[in-house]
Amino acid sequence: MAQLCGVFGVIGSSQAAAELYIALTHQQHRGQDAAGIATSDSQGKLNVLKSRGLAIEIFSEENIANLDGGMGICHNRYPTAGYGDVKECQPFFLDKEGIGIAFNGNIINYPYMKKQLEAAGREFESSSDGELLLYIFQEGYANGGFFEAVRNVHEKLIGGYSVVGIIAGEGIFAFKDPNGIRPLLMGKRGTAYAFASESIALSIEGYNDIQDLKPGEAAFIRKDMEAERRVVTAGEPRPCAFEFVYFSTVESKLEGIPVYQARSRLGQALARKAREKWPELEIDVVIPVPDTSRPAANALAKELGKPYEEGLVKNRYIGRTFIMPTQRIRENALKLKLKPIESVIKGKKVMVVDDSIVRGTTSKRIIRLIRDFGAEKVYLLSTFPPIRNPCLYGIDFTSEKELIAHGKTIKEVEQHVGADRLIYMSPEDLKECIGLKSLCMACITGEYPTPTGHAKEMQTQRQEDYAKIK
Ligand code: SF4
Numbered sequence: 001m002a003q004l005c006g007v008f009g010v011i012g013s014s015q016a017a018a019e020l021y022i023a024l025t026h027q028q029h030r031g032q033d034a035a036g037i038a039t040s041d042s043q044g045k046l047n048v049l050k051s052r053g054l055a056i057e058i059f060s061e062e063n064i065a066n067l068d069g070g071m072g073i074c075h076n077r078y079p080t081a082g083y084g085d086v087k088e089c090q091p092f093f094l095d096k097e098g099i100g101i102a103f104n105g106n107i108i109n110y111p112y113m114k115k116q117l118e119a120a121g122r123e124f125e126s127s128s129d130g131e132l133l134l135y136i137f138q139e140g141y142a143n144g145g146f147f148e149a150v151r152n153v154h155e156k157l158i159g160g161y162s163v164v165g166i167i168a169g170e171g172i173f174a175f176k177d178p179n180g181i182r183p184l185l186m187g188k189r190g191t192a193y194a195f196a197s198e199s200i201a202l203s204i205e206g207y208n209d210i211q212d213l214k215p216g217e218a219a220f221i222r223k224d225m226e227a228e229r230r231v232v233t234a235g236e237p238r239p240c241a242f243e244f245v246y247f248s249t250v251e252s253k254l255e256g257i258p259v260y261q262a263r264s265r266l267g268q269a270l271a272r273k274a275r276e277k278w279p280e281l282e283i284d285v286v287i288p289v290p291d292t293s294r295p296a297a298n299a300l301a302k303e304l305g306k307p308y309e310e311g312l313v314k315n316r317y318i319g320r321t322f323i324m325p326t327q328r329i330r331e332n333a334l335k336l337k338l339k340p341i342e343s344v345i346k347g348k349k350v351m352v353v354d355d356s357i358v359r360g361t362t363s364k365r366i367i368r369l370i371r372d373f374g375a376e377k378v379y380l381l382s383t384f385p386p387i388r389n390p391c392l393y394g395i396d397f398t399s400e401k402e403l404i405a406h407g408k409t410i411k412e413v414e415q416h417v418g419a420d421r422l423i424y425m426s427p428e429d430l431k432e433c434i435g436l437k438s439l440c441m442a443c444i445t446g447e448y449p450t451p452t453g454h455a456k457e458m459q460t461q462r463q464e465d466y467a468k469i470k
Pocket of ligand 1: 241243392394441445
């Protein structure tokens with residue numbers, strides 16, 4: 001249902017489909033289950049190709065050549081429902097109306113709104129909230145054009161979402177939810193415009209003047225390259241803190257802040273906390289859990305004056321375990337994912353830095369591996385504070401039951417994962433290190449930026465969806 005994803009849109013490119021394919025590869029870390037491209041020429045014909053799998057497995061020179069037109073959108077998907085069906089893959093589109101969308105986020109009142117639309121006669125083909133968003137957008141578009149369509153979405157759908165879309169033959173568009181929870185940026189290259197979930201997908205393609213869309217902002221770029229932007233519904237800015245720590249790639253900038261720098265600052269802050277609160281800790285070596293926590297581990301080691309080493313090697317031929325859709329697949333994947341370097345850890349007191357601890361499965365396994373390979377002590381440091389509340393905005397922990405820190409003290413989590421010492425980032429330091437005054441940190445604090453009245457219904461639906469794919 002929810003979609004933890006990467007989206008991209010382009011207009012004015014001489015090779016739109018090829019550019020969209022490259023964007024899929026640069027945002028592949030945001031979802032590895034499915035990918036899709038929709039393009040259109042100025043005559044208004046919509047061409048769509050989407051399927052399960054990695055972009056590299058789906059697209060070829062031949063099928064990209066069939067995706068005509070100078071405008072288009074694409075989508076990398078992580079699924080939480082309808083796992084095996086191509087109908088669940090994005091972009092979603094309405095052929096007759098020529099409207100397509102690619103969606104990243106989660107609609108909290110999805111089950112409620114879906115029932116409302118079904119009662120009014122609308123038939124749904126998928127179990128994705130992206131399809132619901134498409135219908136709500138189309139309803140508003142038919143009544144008053146693009147900005148009315150976005151207003152209709154903002155008014156009726158509660159959640160965190162970033163959307164890129166296409167109106168065949170007319171132009172491409174993008175918009176954020178009123179709190180700007182999920183990332184979305186815009187860039188310009190000559191006369192071409194593009195939108196992306198991450199800045200690196202724009203900068204690597206030569207786009208300049210890259211800006212984050214504001215919370216509640218919508219932009220429409222017409223086929224004559226006229227750009228119109230407007231804040232449709234202004235809410236308090238609440239970009240997701242977890243994007244900075246884990247989800248976005250380290251080459252990107254979010255809200256003008258380089259992710260790499262934020263992660264380095266997190267490492268320094270953790271080092272200061274460890275030194276002040278546990279000065280007795282003896283440390284021989286600092287190692288990162290690759291790849292996300294490298295900048296933090298490196299900065300932490302420098303701050304503590306301890307050696308930084310690579311003690312775990314990632315198997316490059318297996319996907320990120322966190323975004324694998326079921327616990328069973330995740331656990332199997334863990335066995336293949338990381339390999340320790342014995343010469344770095346044997347007989348040593350090892351400080352392991354990880355970006356976050358969600359379910360505890362990975363941490364427990366890593367600590368056991370490091371001990372099995374001869375470490376004398378294992379200290380675990382997390383650059384994200386304890387996650388005690390579900391994410392209602394698209395990151396894949398929608399139920400508190402799956403969170404290892406829910407209802408537990410830090411000492412209890414420490415015992416569960418088997419660390420000699422567990423040190424978490426504090427919420428205050430997290431905010432300071434990221435450098436934004438206002439963030440979504442609901443999974444840490446339980447303070448959600450939107451109404452949560454429909455959350456239980458959505459969580460139940462999600463559990464049922466999971467049960468189907470387990
Ligand atoms: S609840 Fe946590 S993971 Fe979800 S959007 Fe907010 S900060 Fe991000």
